[in-house]
Amino acid sequence: MSGPLEGVRILDLTSNFMGPYASLLLADMGADVCKIESPEGDTTRKVGPSRTPGMGAIFLHLNRNKRSLVLDLKKPSGIAALKRMLRSADVLLYSLRPQAMARLGLSYEDVRALNPRILYCGAFGFGQNGPYASRPAYDDLIQAAVGLPVLQSRKAGPPTYVATAIADRVVGMATSNAVAMALYRRERTGQGQAVEVPMFETFAHFVMGDHLYGHTFVPPIGDWGYARMMTAERRPYRTQDGYVGVQSYTDRHWQRFFEICGDAAMAADARFADIHGRTQHIQELYAFLGQTFETRPTAEWIRLMSAADIPIIEMNTPETLLEDPHMTTLGFFAEEDHPSEGRIRTIGIPQQWSESPPSLRHPAPRLGEHSAALLAEYGFSVAEVRDMLACGAAREPAPDRAESTNGE
Structure with a gap:
């Protein structure tokens, strides 16, 4: 077995971050993503x-886990080939605006x-029933549109974007969920x-569950924004020799923490009791x-807090995460020999499945690497x-490749 979606054929017309992240999650679960x-x-x-x-x-x-087919959809024979492939596909996943798909x-x-049985899934900027329907959208725009930079600004000065493509990846995950649920329904019906x-709507759903807050009520009974999330003091804490992430949350956590600090009286203070x-x-x-x-070293805090069952962890950088003892034991960041790129580091599949475990089947493909093979699998003759x-x-890929480069 190569995952719970083994045998599902997906034609992936997405690019950039959001759509490819959705198809990555499906491919990792065993879907055959073209x-x-x-x-x-x-x-x-080029990034x-x-x-x-x-x-x-x-x-x-x-x-990774996908195969690349280059089709020039500006050529009549290119679009005709795609339409022929659609007859035997399970899913068409696209991130073009619907107007472009119609053209x-x-x-x-x-x-x-x-193909009446096909699942036709689009991930794009805005719902088609509103005035923004035809607008383009990217991660930064959607972060701004739902107010995430303003939420950030309450703790860090001027509005700023989160330092990862969070909207693209959250919406990509929602898209993969939608495809999986649609496949389930098709199996039943x-x-x-x-x-x-x-x-826009998907990311607003993600953010506003925390930050609608007082505006949940009509009329509002308080400000928007979950205060704990926005305070500038909500951050990793410096120790004598590093940083730790700490999440004291329950009353018992705080009582134990005050005891460890020698400030047990704070547990009875009405400001901090609940x-x-x-x-x-x-x-x-x-x-x-x-x-x-700041009064003790990291190792001591981790020992004391862990003994009291208070959630704590040492802060990593992206580099030190590669050597994290837990990740190292799991082999989460493994190494493999890529056919064209040599030795590379891979990011593991986080989930564990007892009966249909997914696996890393295909390295990321060169442009058009599988064009001939995929067309043949979809019924095209050699001629x-x-x-x-x-x-x-x-x-297909050119036989000779240019020298190495560095993208932005």
Whole structure:
């Protein structure tokens, strides 16, 4: 077995971060993902350090377990080939705006006419019933649109974006969930359907569950924003020799912590005795934590807090995470020999399955690496494949590659 989605055939018309992260999660679970790329390739092929052009670090991590087929959808034979493949696919996943899909003759109505059982899933900027329907969207725009930089600013000065593609990856995860649930329903009913996963609404759902807060009520009975999340003192705490992350949460956690610090009387202080009081005085409480943790080294804090069953962990950097004892034991950051890139480090599959364990089956592909093989698997004859390659409707990698480069 190669995962719970073994045998599911997905035609992946996504690029950049969000859509490829969704198809990555599906591919890791065993789905056969055919990554359909333009002759120029996915934009992320050029992002980050690389040994060969078009194989940047970001692309390598977003596109393992997939195979690459280059189709030029501007050519009639290219779009005709895709439509032929749709007849035997289970899922069409796309991140183009619906208007662009319609111009290609790939609206849901067009695709359903070819394959009534297909799951037609789009992940794009905005729901199609609102005034923003035709707008483009990227991670930074969606973070700004739902107010995340303003939430950040309450703790760190001017509005700023979170330092990862959080909207892309959250919406990508929601998209993979949507595909899996649609597959489940089709197994029960035999019916295909169209599913839309708009970035704006999906990310608003993610953020506002914490931060609608007082505006949950009509009229509001307090400000928006979960105060504990936004205080500048909510941060890793400096110790004598490093930093720790600490999450004292329950009343018992705090009582034990005050005892460890030699301030047991604080447990009886009305400001800190229960979660309501602590929330109202969170900034001064976090300031106390900041001062307290500086008094002892990291190892001592971890020993004392762990003995009291108070959640604590040493802070890593992305580099030290690679040597984290837990991750090392699991082999989460493994090494492998990539066919074109040499020795690379991979990111593990986090989940464990007792009966259908997923695995790393394919390294991230070169542009068009599997064009001929995929077309053949979807029913094209040797002569048809040869003709498509000859006219440029499909492409394979050039035999000679340029020297190594470094992307932005």
